[in-house]
Amino acid sequence: MKTDFQDLKPPPRVLLGPGPSNVHPRVLRAMATPLVGHLDPEFLVIMDETKELLRYVFQTENDLVLPVSGTGSAGMEASLCNIIEPGDQVVVVVKGVFGERMCDVAGRCGARVKRIEVEWGRIVEPEQVKAALKDGGVKVVALVHAETSTGVLQPLEEISHTVHEHGAFLLVDAVTSLGGHPVKVDEWGVDICYSGSQKCLSCPPGLAPITFNGRAAEAVHNRKSKVQSWYLDMTMVEKYWGQERAYHHTAPITMNYALREALLLIFEEGLEARFERHRLNHQALLAGLQAMGLEPFAQAGHRLWTLNAVRVPEGVEDAKVRRRLLDEFSIEIGGGLGPLKGQIWRIGLMGYSSSKQNVLLFLGALE
Amino acid sequence: MKTDFQDLKPPPRVLLGPGPSNVHPRVLRAMATPLVGHLDPEFLVIMDETKELLRYVFQTENDLVLPVSGTGSAGMEASLCNIIEPGDQVVVVVKGVFGERMCDVAGRCGARVKRIEVEWGRIVEPEQVKAALKDGGVKVVALVHAETSTGVLQPLEEISHTVHEHGAFLLVDAVTSLGGHPVKVDEWGVDICYSGSQKCLSCPPGLAPITFNGRAAEAVHNRKSKVQSWYLDMTMVEKYWGQERAYHHTAPITMNYALREALLLIFEEGLEARFERHRLNHQALLAGLQAMGLEPFAQAGHRLWTLNAVRVPEGVEDAKVRRRLLDEFSIEIGGGLGPLKGQIWRIGLMGYSSSKQNVLLFLGALE
Numbered sequence: 001m002k003t004d005f006q007d008l009k010p011p012p013r014v015l016l017g018p019g020p021s022n023v024h025p026r027v028l029r030a031m032a033t034p035l036v037g038h039l040d041p042e043f044l045v046i047m048d049e050t051k052e053l054l055r056y057v058f059q060t061e062n063d064l065v066l067p068v069s070g071t072g073s074a075g076m077e078a079s080l081c082n083i084i085e086p087g088d089q090v091v092v093v094v095k096g097v098f099g100e101r102m103c104d105v106a107g108r109c110g111a112r113v114k115r116i117e118v119e120w121g122r123i124v125e126p127e128q129v130k131a132a133l134k135d136g137g138v139k140v141v142a143l144v145h146a147e148t149s150t151g152v153l154q155p156l157e158e159i160s161h162t163v164h165e166h167g168a169f170l171l172v173d174a175v176t177s178l179g180g181h182p183v184k185v186d187e188w189g190v191d192i193c194y195s196g197s198q199k200c201l202s203c204p205p206g207l208a209p210i211t212f213n214g215r216a217a218e219a220v221h222n223r224k225s226k227v228q229s230w231y232l233d234m235t236m237v238e239k240y241w242g243q244e245r246a247y248h249h250t251a252p253i254t255m256n257y258a259l260r261e262a263l264l265l266i267f268e269e270g271l272e273a274r275f276e277r278h279r280l281n282h283q284a285l286l287a288g289l290q291a292m293g294l295e296p297f298a299q300a301g302h303r304l305w306t307l308n309a310v311r312v313p314e315g316v317e318d319a320k321v322r323r324r325l326l327d328e329f330s331i332e333i334g335g336g337l338g339p340l341k342g343q344i345w346r347i348g349l350m351g352y353s354s355s356k357q358n359v360l361l362f363l364g365a366l367e
Numbered sequence: 368m369k370t371d372f373q374d375l376k377p378p379p380r381v382l383l384g385p386g387p388s389n390v391h392p393r394v395l396r397a398m399a400t401p402l403v404g405h406l407d408p409e410f411l412v413i414m415d416e417t418k419e420l421l422r423y424v425f426q427t428e429n430d431l432v433l434p435v436s437g438t439g440s441a442g443m444e445a446s447l448c449n450i451i452e453p454g455d456q457v458v459v460v461v462k463g464v465f466g467e468r469m470c471d472v473a474g475r476c477g478a479r480v481k482r483i484e485v486e487w488g489r490i491v492e493p494e495q496v497k498a499a500l501k502d503g504g505v506k507v508v509a510l511v512h513a514e515t516s517t518g519v520l521q522p523l524e525e526i527s528h529t530v531h532e533h534g535a536f537l538l539v540d541a542v543t544s545l546g547g548h549p550v551k552v553d554e555w556g557v558d559i560c561y562s563g564s565q566k567c568l569s570c571p572p573g574l575a576p577i578t579f580n581g582r583a584a585e586a587v588h589n590r591k592s593k594v595q596s597w598y599l600d601m602t603m604v605e606k607y608w609g610q611e612r613a614y615h616h617t618a619p620i621t622m623n624y625a626l627r628e629a630l631l632l633i634f635e636e637g638l639e640a641r642f643e644r645h646r647l648n649h650q651a652l653l654a655g656l657q658a659m660g661l662e663p664f665a666q667a668g669h670r671l672w673t674l675n676a677v678r679v680p681e682g683v684e685d686a687k688v689r690r691r692l693l694d695e696f697s698i699e700i701g702g703g704l705g706p707l708k709g710q711i712w713r714i715g716l717m718g719y720s721s722s723k724q725n726v727l728l729f730l731g732a733l734e
Contacts, residue, residue: 008628022401028399030375031395035382035387035571037387037699038387040380049372053372069437070437070441076597204620205619228476230468230471250387251572254398254571
């Protein structure tokens with residue numbers, strides 16, 4: 001076997017891709033903190049503080065809020081596999097890779113999946129959701145708030161109204177919005193919402209904040225069948241994160257140190273100031289890109305501040321440009337996923353990565 | 368909401384419980400390393416090195432070896448949900464909490480579970496496994512190598528022979544043995560094996576090393592149904608960790624930095640020297656405990672070096688002693704789980720925590 005292992009020295013990157021984003025030094029420092037046990041009284045305080053801070057970013061009073069011990073995709077699976085029982089009808093809006101992924105996950109949970117197909121790069125209209133619900137019998141409507149594969153921000157309020165008129169649950173993927181765009185879980189009536197730690201929260205990847213409101217939690221508690229995933233079974237996980245402190249699985253201690261610190265940075269900055277920062281840097285970047293003749297991919301009026309998708313200009317080699325940005329400037333951006341491969345670039349300005357300096361640096365480097 | 372959040376300053380603990388163990392400063396330092404993207408060419412090198420080092424500790428040449436992006440329990444679920452298809456018959460040896468957990472997980476995967484019940488604190492005998500297999504039709508035999516709830520080390524070679532004579536797969540939980548006791552995946556013919564990062568590997572919790580041999584991987588590739596967990600579906604995860612580098616989910620970058628560093632420390636120490644250290648410290652601790660009149664819980668000849676279970680003496684209050692150890696000496700040990708609650712103490716000497724100093728400190732503090 002290989003025996004000449006070198007010191008760990010990954011190059012310092014400017015992370016302007018679809019995530020992970022750069023991590024604030026205070027969060028990195030938190031990760032170097034020595035461990036305590038997962039049932040240590042001092043860790044229980046950290047857990048409680050983390051829940052409190054998660055409520056702040058989710059803008060919710062929900063009891064059930066915690067970080068799932070996995071990445072954003074584990075959050076997606078936890079959301080779906082807890083609420084879905086075999087045979088349930090689930091409507092999934094597919095307007096990018098992550099809606100597609102939701103269909104796959106929901107199908108594996110035994111759902112009868114009804115897809116609403118939307119052109120990639122556009123939002124779904126409330127009428128389309130209404131039409132999908134008109135025959136009744138739908139338990140869950142699942143959709144992505146900030147579609148990382150297209151750069152589209154989906155309005156949720158009107159859809160939430162429609163979903164609830166039909167007695168269904170609204171399940172929202174906020175992986176690329178939480179901490180960068182408002183995600184008003186309570187005000188918008190989102191029943192189940194999940195995110196990932198490594199995007200606008202600017203924490204390393206490895207945790208997936210999740211929340212269920214009372215009605216959704218009740219549905220999970222009243223299931224007829226066991227949740228198919230033991231690891232993600234919220235009826236057990238919530239007892240570790242709740243007052244019972246019942247051992248379920250060993251929490252990733254260090255990742256939780258990091259998440260708490262990242263959330264604390266958000267709390268100190270303030271949500272409104274943070275959103276405004278993301279909005280302004282997005283505008284500056286987009287203006288610069290448009291001045292170079294680059295065309296935004298996402299529907300006007302519904303563009304993410306946190307992930308800027310632009311079309312690769314005719315005659316330009318996608319991979320070559322990204323490789324040069326990486327090699328010459330140590331800047332990472334994302335290419336297109338799935339059918340958009342080679343068609344778009346995805347430039348993330350998330351959390352700590354969303355700064356005036358990075359906007360200028362990137363525009364200069366691309367030029 | 369609460370607004371007076373303090374600096375993160377958990378107390379320095381001597382972690383002598385059932386995990387997490389203390390983490391070497393080099394591993395903590397690795398965790399403070401700035402992030403690169405999960406498809407960064409430099410990260411791909413780190414992934415390859417991690418796989419190489421995992422093969423070293425698993426003592427295997429298996430192609431399919433990688434860290435699952437979750438804790439040890441996610442490793443258990445990944446092992447079971449990939450190999451089991453609905454209706455499969457699975458024999459599970461239950462001789463502690465983690466065998467019990469395997470039954471629960473396997474049942475959720477749709478397995479018909481046949482339990483071999485063994486008195487807690489004892490090993491399973493090859494004849495018992497043989498008897499459970501005699502009617503044929505069993506696809507998997509699952510058991511725990513190092514039962515964290517009882518302190519028992521299960522011999523595997525003869526059982527492996529029996530399992531393979533009957534055409535079944537041997538699936539082994541090595542959460543509390545990998546890196547502390549020999550886990551000879553190839554020599555013993557273990558088909559599927561998983562562990563956790565936070566025990567004898569002395570890395571923070573959050574990753575679950577796993578390996579499938581060729582025969583087991585082929586069975587997974589030839590499944591008739593999709594793996595029920597999208598997040599843990601090895602047919603997709605292996606494509607990210609293999610040459611395809613196909614995006615599946617965002618790997619926990621920082622946790623992988625840490626795991627690589629922890630594995631590198633094992634490689635530098637050498638497996639044999641590491642096992643010998645665990646053995647000697649176990650002997651010293653046990654001698655000291657017995658000198659105080661404490662009685663080992665696990666069957667003689669099959670005691671773990673990594674987790675020492677002793678009976679709580681008559682008239683002694685379990686929780687009070689553990690609380691005093693924590694408050695006065697900042698030492699964490701474990702209590703009993705399930706039916707053993709209040710009956711035993713579990714003193715871990717795992718990885719970096721397995722040192723002469725800790726043995727002396729603990730014996731002195733307990734005295």
